[in-house]
Amino acid sequence: MRIGLILSEALSGLRRNASMVISVVLVTFVSLTFVGSAMLMQMQIGTMRDYWVDRAQVSVSMCTALSQAATCTGGLATDEQVAEVQAKLDGEALAPLIRSVQFETQQEAYDNALALLPDDYASFLTPEQFNESFYINLVDQTQSDVIIEAFQGMTGVEEVNDQLQYLEPLFSALTVATYIAIGIAVLMLVAAVLLIATTIRLSAYARRREIGIMRLVGASNRFIQTPFILEGVFAAFIGSVLASGAVLAIVHFGVNDYLRARIDFVTTWVRVEDAWLVIPVIIGIGIVLAALSAGFAIRRWLRA
Structure with missing residues (x-):
């Protein structure tokens, strides 16, 4: 050819x-x-x-004095309730699923919010309006349902959120x-x-x-x-x-x-x-x- x-x-x-x-x-x-x-x-x-997915966290927000959730009838979460959540996170059942945990106090949440908001917000926001929170990074983010089930409904816990759901x-x-x-x-x-x-x-x-x-x-x-x-x-x-x-x-x-x-x-x-x-x-x-x-x-x- x-x-x-x-x-x-x-x-x-x-x-x-x-x-x-x-x-x-x-x-x-x-x-x-x-x-x-x-x-x-x-x-x-x-x-x-x-x-x-690698950076998304599950947040466990503790009750504040203003919380209206059914698990917050006692008002502000006590130190014992915060310690109970921490102990559960450190327990043998959940520890293998967790890569790291960060605890944020009300004051830290307040300071972080003011860093993102205009200056005039400081005149009507107070630390007491913010939740103490645990921010949990998981080894596998698809296991977030396990964390949510473990803490949802606990006394002193206002809400549990998977940040990935917003994306x-x-x-x-x-x-x-x-x-x-x-x-x-x-x-x-x-x-x-x-x-x-x-x-x-x-x-x-x-x-x-x-x-x-x-x-x-x-x-x-x-x-x-x-x-x-x-x-x-x-x-x-x-x-x-x-x-x-x-x-x-x-x-x-x-x-x-x-x-x-x-x-x-x-x-x-x-x-x-x-x-x-x-x-x-x-x-x-x-x-x-x-x-x-x-x-x-x-x-x-x-x-x-």
Whole structure:
């Protein structure tokens, strides 16, 4: 099989169907950009989840003099009740689940709150309004239910909270956004596949006399099909390269230069190195889909 002749035929087909090829390139570019964006979003969700799961705490808040919970009928938690909670945390049943425990007094909670709030709050806030609290880091955050069950309902304990529950809506929203991006990407990929198939059929129809002559001189179906498949692959490859550049630009300019400077509470973002991991997948998807679509289209046309 003469490679030079096949390549020249493929390039000739690209020139003849320039407008359709440009359409294929653009649709492939847009669809694969969505694919890459969805992959980066999923990587971002995983990175954020790992970061926060490792740092999320279970808080055991003791009663204050103002607490209205059923477990706080005695008012402010006594030293004995605080000691009971501490002893339970140190006990053989829970100790293997716990990585570290930090105890915060009412005064410390008050000081920490004032450090975050405007100065005028100091005029009406008092330490007595804040809970003494145990902040528990777990070895495995998925075991937080065990801690909650152990302390919920204890006399002197106002409430037990898993901080990770406040982040779940964020993770859920990001996951939905990922699914939306994937859905759009799938629709665009279907459009790209159909465009590639149409382009190949038009190219084959325009060269039907040449194909007939090649058949008469004994050219194999593989020899006839290969230039058409390469046309689709070339167009999809260009679109894939453009999509790869868009993914790199999204991470470099959108994430590194824009989001990092404006969203302080997220400290772990996807990096350019992560984008480079996505690029081979994007290019691979583009080439494989183009080759399959073009191959199927030209085989059907040759059988017709």
